[in-house]
Amino acid sequence: MQGTNGNHTREADIVLRLEGVTKRIGGRALVDKLSFQIAKGEIVGLLGPNGAGKTTTIRMIVGLIGMTEGDVRIGGYSVKSEFEQAIRHVGGIIENPEFYPYMTGWDNLKQYQRMSEGVTEARIHEVTKLVGLQNALGKKVKTYSLGMRQRLGIAQALLHRPSVLILDEPTNGLDPAGIREMREYMKEIAEKEGIAILVSSHLLSEMEQMCSRVVVIQEGKLVTVRSIGTEEKRERSTVQLSLQVDRAEHAAGLLRQMTETRDAEVVQTSEVRVQLGLAHEDIPAVVAALAAAGIRLYRVEEIKQSLEDEFLKWTEGNRIA
Amino acid sequence: MLNFGALITNEWIKLYKKKSFFVYLAVMAVFVGIIAYAAYRGWMSGTDSALGFVESIVSMSAAGQILPMVVIIAIANIVPQEFRMGTIKFLLIRAQSRNKILASKYVVALLFSFFLIAATWLMCLIAGLALYGFGGGGDMWPQIGENVLYLTIYTFAFVSLTFMLGVLTRSSGATVGIAMFSVMVGGLFTLLLTRYSFIKFVLFPNVDLSVYDGGGSMPHGMTLGFSATVIGAYVLLFLIASFVTFRKRDVS
Numbered sequence: 001m002q003g004t005n006g007n008h009t010r011e012a013d014i015v016l017r018l019e020g021v022t023k024r025i026g027g028r029a030l031v032d033k034l035s036f037q038i039a040k041g042e043i044v045g046l047l048g049p050n051g052a053g054k055t056t057t058i059r060m061i062v063g064l065i066g067m068t069e070g071d072v073r074i075g076g077y078s079v080k081s082e083f084e085q086a087i088r089h090v091g092g093i094i095e096n097p098e099f100y101p102y103m104t105g106w107d108n109l110k111q112y113q114r115m116s117e118g119v120t121e122a123r124i125h126e127v128t129k130l131v132g133l134q135n136a137l138g139k140k141v142k143t144y145s146l147g148m149r150q151r152l153g154i155a156q157a158l159l160h161r162p163s164v165l166i167l168d169e170p171t172n173g174l175d176p177a178g179i180r181e182m183r184e185y186m187k188e189i190a191e192k193e194g195i196a197i198l199v200s201s202h203l204l205s206e207m208e209q210m211c212s213r214v215v216v217i218q219e220g221k222l223v224t225v226r227s228i229g230t231e232e233k234r235e236r237s238t239v240q241l242s243l244q245v246d247r248a249e250h251a252a253g254l255l256r257q258m259t260e261t262r263d264a265e266v267v268q269t270s271e272v273r274v275q276l277g278l279a280h281e282d283i284p285a286v287v288a289a290l291a292a293a294g295i296r297l298y299r300v301e302e303i304k305q306s307l308e309d310e311f312l313k314w315t316e317g318n319r320i321a
Numbered sequence: 322m323l324n325f326g327a328l329i330t331n332e333w334i335k336l337y338k339k340k341s342f343f344v345y346l347a348v349m350a351v352f353v354g355i356i357a358y359a360a361y362r363g364w365m366s367g368t369d370s371a372l373g374f375v376e377s378i379v380s381m382s383a384a385g386q387i388l389p390m391v392v393i394i395a396i397a398n399i400v401p402q403e404f405r406m407g408t409i410k411f412l413l414i415r416a417q418s419r420n421k422i423l424a425s426k427y428v429v430a431l432l433f434s435f436f437l438i439a440a441t442w443l444m445c446l447i448a449g450l451a452l453y454g455f456g457g458g459g460d461m462w463p464q465i466g467e468n469v470l471y472l473t474i475y476t477f478a479f480v481s482l483t484f485m486l487g488v489l490t491r492s493s494g495a496t497v498g499i500a501m502f503s504v505m506v507g508g509l510f511t512l513l514l515t516r517y518s519f520i521k522f523v524l525f526p527n528v529d530l531s532v533y534d535g536g537g538s539m540p541h542g543m544t545l546g547f548s549a550t551v552i553g554a555y556v557l558l559f560l561i562a563s564f565v566t567f568r569k570r571d572v573s
Contacts, residue, residue: 062414098408
């Protein structure tokens, strides 16, 4: 049961677990037997093309939409049968953060403070300071910019010290600075407070920079769960390099000779470019050999397969099959 | 367990923080003011004391014609606005059951009705005292009590109907429209269909209990007790429909 995603986390650290979650409307499965789990301090991305069932999944986790089958467990409690116990561990922003516009930021937060046990006014000050809204609390929310509302949304979500944060498209409508700010907050929260974060988005590069793991779904089904490569891992595996040289043909020949024993593929891609895959520790030897042979080396570039490439591969493959 | 009072506080604040809260009070003040002016000019006959003035204004034939409408407009929004503004999402992801959340809204809808009735009564009393001074009409108290009770029950029935419409339609426009239509057409409907006996099981001919006042009688053997039971049954039905719908609803 454990380790299906290659992530050997302890059972006790699992804060959110989806168990065969299914939503069917009129015989059509919007979400189909979806199972995955999230441990403390993890930032997990829920990825999928439009209409894959991301929003439906997130809304089922927080109880806004009922499940046809399966269950969600938050901190061990079932969302289906122990909703109040389960949901108190969750902070969330579902799509855009919407507040009562005719009330001030403070009045809005007071609403949620009254609804949660053991949240003091001091805590309101604490979270508003964390998101940098302390000077805007007296203003009505209708005067807030989207970025400010987004920050008030985070304050609202953190108010009752949740162990899981669930964010649906949190960077929607934010400008680049806002997106970056949001990303920093999330990393900080996950690291400092050990909160697990589930974030849905269709912005792949965004997810790549933020998440430690991604769950990819398509047509309501789980496609794959991937860890986002750590630096260490990348070093160990084969690196794809593209070299820009003055005589590509000559260089390709030399490299083929050199790497024969290591069965690395060498491809001459243009007059001045050679592409090859080799181990991290062999790179200096290759560079030295090219220099020794009098080949001028202008660029050594790593060809990274981005999450986007992989994502398209996963989802496309699924569609054909 | 969290106390239910916190939820009621929240709902009351949501109502109170709107400018329209005072508009509803102002409408009732203008209404009382106009009648007081008419009484001052001597256009009203049969009133000669402060309490007599109060008695005639808080009746179904005076305040009963406007106050329920004002209440309908004021509370129609109480559920639909959460959906319209999108705040329903934050509201429902708290450690509170949907039952409790909806119950707090219903309680506040009733509280607002009682508040507006009490405020209207108070404004009438102030206007009456200003016009006629103290003294006289001491025997009016029981009748004032009865009139307030009729008004309260009538308002209570329509608040429950409006509340259910708000939950079912999630649209304040549709809610106000249908509720107002019911108030206005209810009487006409009763008048047209009065020869059919099934009409006695419809809410509208039963909802105004003041018709039984002073020994008045209704067709098809309807009595005060019968009408009160019908009102109770309808309110129960409205509440069951509201709670069942709200609990099951997918918020998307």
